[in-house]
Amino acid sequence: MNEKVMNVGQAIIEGTQDVFSTMLMVELEAGEPIEGHGGEVDSNVTSMLGLGKDIRGMLAVHCPEAVAKDITGTFLGMKVEELDEDVKDAIGEIANMIAGNLKIFFQEHDKDVALAIPTSVVGKSFRTSGMFGAQRVAVPFSMNGATFLVELKYMEVI
Amino acid sequence: MGKNVLLVDDSSTMRKIVGRSLRQAGIEFDNIFEAADGIEALEILEKEKVDIVLSDINMPNMDGISFLREKATRDNMKGIPVLMISTETGDDIIGEAKALGAVGAIKKPFTPDKVNEVLGPLL
Numbered sequence: 468m469n470e471k472v473m474n475v476g477q478a479i480i481e482g483t484q485d486v487f488s489t490m491l492m493v494e495l496e497a498g499e500p501i502e503g504h505g506g507e508v509d510s511n512v513t514s515m516l517g518l519g520k521d522i523r524g525m526l527a528v529h530c531p532e533a534v535a536k537d538i539t540g541t542f543l544g545m546k547v548e549e550l551d552e553d554v555k556d557a558i559g560e561i562a563n564m565i566a567g568n569l570k571i572f573f574q575e576h577d578k579d580v581a582l583a584i585p586t587s588v589v590g591k592s593f594r595t596s597g598m599f600g601a602q603r604v605a606v607p608f609s610m611n612g613a614t615f616l617v618e619l620k621y622m623e624v625i
Numbered sequence: 626m627g628k629n630v631l632l633v634d635d636s637s638t639m640r641k642i643v644g645r646s647l648r649q650a651g652i653e654f655d656n657i658f659e660a661a662d663g664i665e666a667l668e669i670l671e672k673e674k675v676d677i678v679l680s681d682i683n684m685p686n687m688d689g690i691s692f693l694r695e696k697a698t699r700d701n702m703k704g705i706p707v708l709m710i711s712t713e714t715g716d717d718i719i720g721e722a723k724a725l726g727a728v729g730a731i732k733k734p735f736t737p738d739k740v741n742e743v744l745g746p747l748l
Contacts, residue, residue: 485734486734489734489735489736490642490734490735539638542638542642543638543641543642544645552637553637553638556636556637556638557638559636560636560638560639563636563683563712563733564712564733564734566712567711567712567713567714567732567733568712570712570713570714570715571714574715579715582683582712582713583683584635584683584684584685
């Protein structure tokens, strides 16, 4: 039996900060992890990625328009004017790398996780929903004074 | 004579970042070819002279493992080394990639220094 307690919120913080510091040279400020409901941001770009095997669920990165442009521009080293394919691709890749770090975290707790390919949605009014009965942990991050949210909805397969 | 590299990743962002990391690491190629999946990569390898392939694993249409498996069956491209660049770090997947001929792996996220450390000795 695995005796180690999983601190998923801290894993999201460390995994996200690692991606931003390594690939964007940005030191993110993390808020307090939120378990259960709450903390939603008005997202204009959401990238989602499914998890399978021992941990089933979905990782999502929710960004207001300004943050999505800021992340993409910093990532690619150029000014981003609109929510185009570059933005969808860049936020999707950010979600992919955060999920990769979470996969390592779960492996350290003897949980094998398979990652799907990210999907990005752009719009002004949409919601995402996950599995009924899944646990939810969300962490707000601040980048250049604006907030985006990394959210994990998951269920352990016993 | 200069060297050519093929970058295989379904993310155009990541292909740009890998290309930029190569330049930042001081690794120069005459030509940088790009493919969005294993199928496109095989098509490029049929037509172009490529010295090394840097490939993702999780991709639509044909993933990195299937690409390695198919490449190993083609005599004209068997000898071209492939370095995996992926979020996948599990011993099972990386082990399978190496068994199919991959010469190493770099975990995403990565720094230019890491690319240089792993790729440099292969060139």
